[in-house]
Amino acid sequence: ILNVEQSPQSLHVQEGDSTNFTCSFPSSNFYALHWYRWETAKSPEALFVMTLNGDEKKKGRISATLNTKEGYSYLYIKGSQPEDSATYLCAFASTDKLIFGTGTRLQVFP
Amino acid sequence: DSGVTQTPKHLITATGQRVTLRCSPRSGDLSVYWYQQSLDQGLQFLIQYYNGEERAKGNILERFSAQQFPDLHSELNLSSLELGDSALYFCASSRGDVPSSYEQYFGPGTRLTVT
Numbered sequence: 090i091l092n093v094e095q096s097p098q099s100l101h102v103q104e105g106d107s108t109n110f111t112c113s114f115p116s117s118n119f120y121a122l123h124w125y126r127w128e129t130a131k132s133p134e135a136l137f138v139m140t141l142n143g144d145e146k147k148k149g150r151i152s153a154t155l156n157t158k159e160g161y162s163y164l165y166i167k168g169s170q171p172e173d174s175a176t177y178l179c180a181f182a183s184t185d186k187l188i189f190g191t192g193t194r195l196q197v198f199p
Numbered sequence: 200d201s202g203v204t205q206t207p208k209h210l211i212t213a214t215g216q217r218v219t220l221r222c223s224p225r226s227g228d229l230s231v232y233w234y235q236q237s238l239d240q241g242l243q244f245l246i247q248y249y250n251g252e253e254r255a256k257g258n259i260l261e262r263f264s265a266q267q268f269p270d271l272h273s274e275l276n277l278s279s280l281e282l283g284d285s286a287l288y289f290c291a292s293s294r295g296d297v298p299s300s301y302e303q304y305f306g307p308g309t310r311l312t313v314t
Contacts, residue, residue, distance in 0.1 A: 123303075132203075132289060132305035132307050132308055133242070133289075133291075134201070134305070135303065135304065138302050140300075183299075185247070186257050187232075187244060188244070189241040189242040
């Protein structure tokens, strides 16, 4: 059974703080790693699709890195804002499906 | 707005009944994926269709079935419903047939409550 783990489970930060969280996945048979942002009462929204070891992607204040050899990816948010409050999901792409972690729930207080 | 539509938004039904959830993918997307989100569980992949054909199967119960029509919309049929089937059901669409290469666009979900 393929396991995708995210830590921490939840995070509370002050506005302006930078934060990061981790996604761990199997290091064998790697195809891709997806990150999604899921706001309460909305649906998951794609942030990044990462495929190469050492890949680094950026979208505004959010960036992600990928280490396929050791099986982890980091998501960083620089200068968190209240509108960044959401659950951040990672998903390991196997040959035929995405396997989602349970997410890191981020709450940013003004 | 992702461009993916799902109906209905909410559904309340009794045990033993059968329901149909509907999904229309983003314009140009050929793949439709169905996911189940139960309480305290991550998104669980159920099934994928690509251009009308079943492409991959996940943890989908035998009581559940799906299809994708020539206009690319998809329906998920849930029968002999049990209390444990209460969940949020999402569909997502993507351009290609391989889930690794393409980001998925999620619909707003259908909240199913079985009483």
